[in-house]
Amino acid sequence: MSSEQRKAFPFSEFEPKWQGEWEAKKAFRTPNPGDADFDASKPKYFVLDMFPYPSGNGLHVGHPEGYTATDIIGRFKKMSGFNVLHPMGWDAFGLPAEQYAIKTGTHPRVTTEANVANFTKQLKSLGFAYDWDREVNTTDPGYFKWTQWIFLKLYNSYVGDDGKAHPISELEAQGLSREEIDHRRLAYVSEAPVNWCPQLGTVLANEEVVDGKSEVGGFPVERRPMRQWMLRITAYAQRLIDELDGLDWPESIKLLQRNWIGRSEGAHVKFEISECGTRNAECITVFTTRPDTLFGATYMVLAPEHPLVDVIAASEWPANTPDAWKGDHSALRTPHSAIEHYRKQTAAKSDLERTELAKTKSGVFTGAYAINPVNNERIPIWIADYVLMGYGTGAIMAVPAHDERDFEFAKKFKIPCIPVVTPHANWFAAHASEFVITTNIENSEADLKWTVGELLKQGAMTRADLKQMLLAFYTNNCAAFKVAYSDEGVAINSGFLDGLTTAKAKEEAIKWLEEKGLGKGTTNFKLRDWLFSRQRYWGEPFPIVWENGQHRSIPESELPLLPPTLEDFKPTGTPEPPLSKATDWVQYSATAKRELNTMPQWAGSCWYYLRYCDARNSERFVGVEAERYWMTGSTDFKSEISNLKSPGGVDLYVGGTEHAVLHLLYARFWHKVLFDLGYVSTPEPFQRLVNQGLILGEDGQKMSKSRGNVVNPDDVVREYGADALRLYEMFMGPLEQVKPWSMKGVEGVYRFLARVWRLVMEVDDEGVWSISKALQDVPANKQLTKALHETIKKCGEDIEKLSFNTAISQMMVCTNTFTGAEVKPAGAIVTFLKVLSPFAPHLAEELNAQIRAKFPNLAAPGFLSDETWPKYDPAALIEDEVEVVFQVNGKLRDKARVPIQATKEEIEKIALASARVQEFMEGKPAKKVIVVPGKLVNVVV
């Protein structure tokens, strides 16, 4: 028996047929403002998928999950009267094509084109309603011309005092020097230490390094100083946090971004250096979030790489320096040698080891002392690798009593610990209950011994004398505790701050510092500037040349700048990028050489959604009118946008969570720069974001080749058809949820589609399908009408909520009801097919066409996708009677059918008359009767 005969309906015939029709008739071409068929009276809806990297493995079942969701939304919105923009494209620069080129010598462009062709074929076989005329490809020179152009905008902009990007020409007009201007560009060159991955032969952004290994490939990454292009994303840190507020994104993703940007408020405090007792003008500035604990600062730590370390290090150990402070034995001789040794040890540790060894603290004393500005105490200055050069000022004041890390460090090196915040009772109870306090409280002969626990029971936190005892004990024995107290409380041992709550003490401390010129309140961010260059071949070359050690942009007229033709794609093995091999290309002019780095893969994906608005524009990265319309919905192209409905332009963006702090942050940054410079109309790119959940293998594990649990969508399409694949992926469960694949589940929805098919079609003994005789031009009876209108209502509502699984189950209920009817009313079935069409477009179109052949006036004349979404009739949903549930004391005891118009009193009467209700009332009078009309009666006795 051939598999062809086993098919429950001939999807393999009609699916390709409809795909061909849609393509031939450009059924999903979306006109732009200015096109003859553009209808300005309709609202717009921009629904976007995260465009794929066209890998050699082809489509994965995870791709169609999000793509089907957006396809249903897009088709539904189109039927609901929207101009829908639903495009697709290729994020095609990237490492795999380049590595394949290194192995085989095949040019990455060849590989990429083949993969794109394969992806296109696969996506088209799923019947997605994309406007293929708007297809974009980041490796297309017509596309990356504008990626390079946007880079030049970044290069030629700076962030002004108003926090917004401005053209660099403003600084030139102010007469700033070349060096000062270069210092302010949004794209700038830096010599800072970067993440170098020897195996990949490239540097990576912080976001691309996971646990000290490359995100791609999992190779070790080391820190080394290199000259690199950076993008000043930190200048937008505050806005990137603030402007999340107006977006309809999952709170968890917003939080991920907020945490990644990592804003914290505190103060910069200057500490003077006092070497061997003689004051010196040199200062160290630290960042702290707890200026209220200044009185508890008993030492200082600089990051090992901190530039002041060499300046302050003493030439010999101060008298009485404990041996433990001097580092390993081999380095005992002088502070300088100890520092040098410690730095070597630190550098030898990879990032990974540094994280793993985070538990044991290490460090060496510099031999130098600083002066605590609040009390003029001399405190030792250390270097330790638990202080990072990249955060704050690379220097801290250490308050062991109130910081876990400082506490651990101080205990190890026996540095004093002075509490300056009062812990709360629970903390003492949890960490010190057993401690014994010896005291002679009432002048008695013998010392009294109390445990802290007993003291607390006596009311140590409320009785002044006991509290004083407890705090004195804490002050003297702080180092004996197991943990530091890092919460808030009331200041003690803190001079002018005593008695203040932490919040108040912070304010006062900052005020005091500012008055004395010793510091000021500041905000700090964890976010680092974005390392933007890569030592790769297959990426956008920078439109930059170097001459006399200075960089400058090439003219816009020279864009796109194509990569050179290379035979040999191998990395050079050194940080010298592969483009250096193209010696002719490199030589820009007699005296100028091209920049050899390329842009990271993120560059192309930072703005592709904008290109979709006007993908074939050769004059501009996106046309003014197209951008204005698709991003804001406005057709007023002349005036300034005054009151935007929402900050983001794309109405719905669906994709995985893996881009939470990468693409989604980078794209927001670029968009804001373009917005500041007046090139786009909205401050944010994506108004609503939805994350689809990962699809696991049938075994509940993540799909992977090594586990052998990968499901290939092509196989599913061959066996069950595209509609079944689409429907199954939507029926599996809520879109956002992680869920395992089930082939049995695919069969389930396949059977449902076959049932729909048989509502219209019947098969004869030869296996030939023809239109069913049960299908007739008759009005639907009351029951069928109700089922149909309930389905119209629920599906419409559920699609808006992206609750596709429940919409499908409603269509199943409706189909089951229709299957049970002897005569199938053709008109009602056509309406049902309209509802089904966004989900299973091929089947719906085919059945509509079949019905049209017999009942031309009942079926849609053209594509169902050009039809209007049906309206439900509320009257059809109402029944004459409803079932009302009777409860006694909240327990279900009886039910009855009651006329829909019955009053509360009437329903109550019926309920109390029920024999079952009376039985459970046990003759007691009703204390209270709750009547919810149309639902239930609850009798309380």
Next chain:
RNA sequence: GCCGAUGUGGUGAAAUGGUAAACACAGCGGACUUAAAAUCCGCUGGAGGGCAACCUCCUUGCCGGUUCGAGUCCGGCCAUCGGCACCA
């Protein structure tokens, strides 16, 4: 360690504070068939009682609270998954 999400039948799941388990999968039984597949119809959370129609009790990770009524709201705990992690 910190932050977030989730916890309901054998399975995927559903349920504006109002009949827990819709819809589907798997399983069982029946019809059709020489037979099988396909299709159609029915049953299917647990314990107990009844010849039976049916009845009673229990059940949404655990403990408590609010409420006439809690899977849903509040407080505490446990488990699983995901993210961050020496960020001063």
